[in-house]
Each structure stands twice: as structure tokens, then as C-alpha cells.
Amino acid sequence: DTEVTQTPKHLVMGMTNKKSLKCEQHMGHRAMYWYKQKAKKPPELMFVYSYEKLSINESVPSRFSPECPNSSLLNLHLHALQPEDSALYLCASSPLLLGEQYFGPGTRLTVT
Amino acid sequence: SQQGEEDPQALSIQEGENATMNCSYKTSINNLQWYRQNSGRGLVHLILIRSNEREKHSGRLRVTLDTSKKSSSLLITASRAADTASYFCAASRVGGSRLTFGEGTQLTVNP
Numbered sequence: 001d002t003e004v005t006q007t008p009k010h011l012v013m014g015m016t017n018k019k020s021l022k023c024e025q026h027m028g029h030r031a032m033y034w035y036k037q038k039a040k041k042p043p044e045l046m047f048v049y050s051y052e053k054l055s056i057n058e059s060v061p062s063r064f065s066p067e068c069p070n071s072s073l074l075n076l077h078l079h080a081l082q083p084e085d086s087a088l089y090l091c092a093s094s095p096l097l098l099g100e101q102y103f104g105p106g107t108r109l110t111v112t
Numbered sequence: 113s114q115q116g117e118e119d120p121q122a123l124s125i126q127e128g129e130n131a132t133m134n135c136s137y138k139t140s141i142n143n144l145q146w147y148r149q150n151s152g153r154g155l156v157h158l159i160l161i162r163s164n165e166r167e168k169h170s171g172r173l174r175v176t177l178d179t180s181k182k183s184s185s186l187l188i189t190a191s192r193a194a195d196t197a198s199y200f201c202a203a204s205r206v207g208g209s210r211l212t213f214g215e216g217t218q219l220t221v222n223p
Binding site: 101 | 142145147152155156157160200204208210211214215216
């Protein structure tokens with residue numbers, strides 16, 4: 001299985017809602033990533049987990065809270081988001097840090 | 113700040129033609145990677161070239177790396193309409209712990 005899956009595909013949420021994005025991989029990769037991507041822009045790194053521990057937080061606002069329950073799963077908990085947080089959220093994994101990354105299809109998030 | 117800068121920003125060609133995209137970076141790298149992204153979807157890894165390699169091929173793709181000029185190029189030969197996508201380079205810096213993506217090139221291949 002060489003796939004990274006993400007759910008949901010689309011999410012519309014109000015500014016007072018709490019929601020979670022989920023990511024799963026079964027390739028045995030030990031590094032997992034969350035990226036945010038705006039239209040016509042490159043992905044921006046948000047968080048990196050290495051061996052299930054948070055190794056990089058790119059000064060992301062606390063309304064985004066990552067969680068890595070086990071080596072196959074990665075969650076991104078969302079709370080009190082702003083309209084400017086609307087974007088495509090991409091999860092990726094790699095066998096090791098700095099190696100080739102495998103991306104999921106993304107969650108299109110709209111904050112109203 | 114972005115490590116990679118790509119040019120051109122947009123490229124439009126006819127099917128069957130070759131497409132060349134360039135990427136420049138600022139500091140020493142461990143490797144440089146190229147990704148493709150179809151509209152609104154996840155990125156797909158195309159090829160990784162290490163700092164001690166000069167050229168790499170994968171099917172219709174050819175990547176070159178010139179560490180003295182801190183630049184790389186991606187050549188797609190005999191392009192197809194299905195190659196229409198955004199292409200990003202991503203640099204893994206020496207001493208760094210993340211990939212840094214370039215701004216991307218939007219390639220349109222017209223049938």
C-alpha cells in the first residue's frame with residue numbers, strides 16, 4: 001500500500017466550530033507532515049512528526065493542534081479558525097526526514 | 113523564505129514538444145526533488161537527485177543538477193496533455209530539517 005489517505009475531502013466550518021482532519025499511511029514511514037497550501041502557491045510546512053514526536057512547529061497559531069496517536073495516523077485539530085485559514089491542507093509521509101515525500105489528496109477547508 | 117525559485121512561472125506548449133523548467137536555490141543542498149501537482153490535488157513525487165549526482169532520468173523525465181550554479185532543470189520530453197500540471201522543485205538544505213519548495217511552474221500542454 002503506497003497511499004496516503006486523508007479525510008474528509010472537503011470541510012466547511014464556522015469560526016466557532018471544532019473539527020479534525022485525519023491522515024493515514026501504512027507504508028511504515030516514520031516522518032509525517034502537515035502542509036497548508038493556498039491557490040497558486042507552494043505548500044507551506046506547518047508541522048513535522050518524526051517517530052511519533054513533534055519535531056517541527058513552524059510557528060503555527062494554536063488554533064491548529066496536531067496529534068500523532070501512532071506511527072500510521074496523524075490528526076490536525078481545528079478550533080476557532082479564521083476565514084484566512086481557508087486552504088488545501090495536505091498530509092505527507094516519508095521513510096526518513098528529507099527523503100521523498102508521499103502526499104495525500106488533501107482536505108479542502110473553507111472557514112465561513 | 114523559499115529556498116527555490118522557479119522559472120518560468122508559466123509555460124504553454126503543444127503536445128509532442130519538450131518542456132523545460134528551471135529551479136535555483138541559495139544554499140548547499142543534500143538533494144533536490146521535483147513534484148507534480150494536478151489542479152487542487154496532492155503532490156506526486158517525480159524524481160530526487162542527490163548533490164553528488166549531475167543527471168537523472170525517469171521515463172520521459174530528465175533532471176540535471178549544477179551545484180556550482182545552484183540550479184536544477186526538469187525536462188519533460190514528448191509532452192502530453194496529461195502532463196498539464198504545476199511542477200515544484202523542493203530543496204533539502206545541508207543542516208536543514210525540512211524541504212523548502214519553490215514557487216512552481218504551471219505547465220499547460222495543448223492537444
